Amino acid sequence: MGPRNDFTPIRAAMQRYVDADLVPGVSWAVLSGRETVDTGCVGWADREAKVPLRADHLFRVFSNTKLVTSCAVMMLLQEGRFALDDPAEKYFPQLANRRVLRAGATEPEDTDPAASPITIRHLMTHTSGLGYGVLDPGTLMFRLYNERGALNPTTTLAQMMDTLGALPLGYQPGTGWEYSIATDVLGRLVEVLSGKRFDDFIHERIFAPLGMADTGFVAKDKGRLAAYYAGADLLDPMKPGLTRLENAPYPGAFTIQVPRLSGGGGLVSTLPDMVALVRSLMPGGDTLLKPQTIALMRTNQLAPGKCIRFARMGDIPGKGFGLGCAVTLSPSAIEPAGNAGEIEWGGIAGTHWWISPDGKFAGLCMTQRQMGFWHPFAFEFKRLAYAAAG
Numbered sequence: 001m002g003p004r005n006d007f008t009p010i011r012a013a014m015q016r017y018v019d020a021d022l023v024p025g026v027s028w029a030v031l032s033g034r035e036t037v038d039t040g041c042v043g044w045a046d047r048e049a050k051v052p053l054r055a056d057h058l059f060r061v062f063s064n065t066k067l068v069t070s071c072a073v074m075m076l077l078q079e080g081r082f083a084l085d086d087p088a089e090k091y092f093p094q095l096a097n098r099r100v101l102r103a104g105a106t107e108p109e110d111t112d113p114a115a116s117p118i119t120i121r122h123l124m125t126h127t128s129g130l131g132y133g134v135l136d137p138g139t140l141m142f143r144l145y146n147e148r149g150a151l152n153p154t155t156t157l158a159q160m161m162d163t164l165g166a167l168p169l170g171y172q173p174g175t176g177w178e179y180s181i182a183t184d185v186l187g188r189l190v191e192v193l194s195g196k197r198f199d200d201f202i203h204e205r206i207f208a209p210l211g212m213a214d215t216g217f218v219a220k221d222k223g224r225l226a227a228y229y230a231g232a233d234l235l236d237p238m239k240p241g242l243t244r245l246e247n248a249p250y251p252g253a254f255t256i257q258v259p260r261l262s263g264g265g266g267l268v269s270t271l272p273d274m275v276a277l278v279r280s281l282m283p284g285g286d287t288l289l290k291p292q293t294i295a296l297m298r299t300n301q302l303a304p305g306k307c308i309r310f311a312r313m314g315d316i317p318g319k320g321f322g323l324g325c326a327v328t329l330s331p332s333a334i335e336p337a338g339n340a341g342e343i344e345w346g347g348i349a350g351t352h353w354w355i356s357p358d359g360k361f362a363g364l365c366m367t368q369r370q371m372g373f374w375h376p377f378a379f380e381f382k383r384l385a386y387a388a389a390g
Helices: 008-019 062-078 120-125 140-147 157-165 182-194 198-210 271-279 291-297 376-389
Strands: 025-032 035-046 099-101 111-113 228-231 242-245 319-321 326-328 343-346 351-355 361-366
Touching: 008 025, 008 035, 008 376, 025 271, 025 376, 035 271, 062 120, 062 182, 062 198, 062 271, 062 291, 062 343, 062 351, 120 182, 157 182, 182 198, 198 271, 271 351, 271 361, 351 376, 361 376
Parallel strands: none
Antiparallel strands: 025 035, 025 361, 099 111, 228 242, 319 326, 326 343, 343 351, 351 361
16 A cells, blocks of 8 residues: 555544534554555544543454454364364264254243254354344244343353253254354353463463453453443444443443453453554564464355344344454445455444455454444444545
């Protein structure tokens, strides 16, 4: 990229979302190879106190935690500590002899036996039959996961496995795709295989080597933790209006140490730290993982014709899933042309990352707005970044 590449439209667009009362503030970065070619912050870290958003503000990255967890698991894979198609029950006896809810089941006992075991590949790709209890209110799985406290922050990952062992699966392993607690299970897999607490492992093997000094399960400096807001309408991302959320998703979240070291959604981080993580997956320098390991992560694992789906959104055509990230198989109307092969993911509060098909171009944008995953601001950022890169 040379000086002719104009990134100024990104700042104007992100400011427009702030001015429209849709997001409190946005931080972003664009990488060409390993060089950061554009970065910026607009809006507020705290609207009420009028604190401008800075690059060192801490964000609840929620499901961007999954990239860290997936990298940790892939490190152990390339060390030969397990195989992707190992049955999960080899490491978690609680996941043996699974029962699967019948279609239309209204009670947890209305099940059939699992036709095959859950594998580690299923866990990596959200095809295990496990649920989440987050995005599908009104369903039996949602009720069971919440009644049994599957995401209870006061329980450890080991205790979580006991809880999951008593719950049915939502579908036969390997036959569907549902966003799930599986990445938290992978955090426990790291503990079982390494003999270390999950937080200690990722600090030693990922955060320290990459210089991610601000990333962890507790905000190092509460004064730098950006405020979190809810939009005016959960189902309409473009309805103006933001309401400050306190104690979300539970009292003391991200400010006090809790037993649950959530590999699915427990980390806080900064824009520079997340840039360091994404940069480590790009060619042209030292990487956390071997090139062939990264290539495997980037490879769609879903069967032909299958795509990812969410309870309220239905199928997401053109989106497959690799080992820990979505893979674009064919661009949608709101995506840049030519991004087939791109990998990406985001967090529910609106922190997004993506790496281009050739691995030489990447972007991150971050806000703190509930239900900010795949919000229009993130797609507009991506389109503008691709346009400037061209």
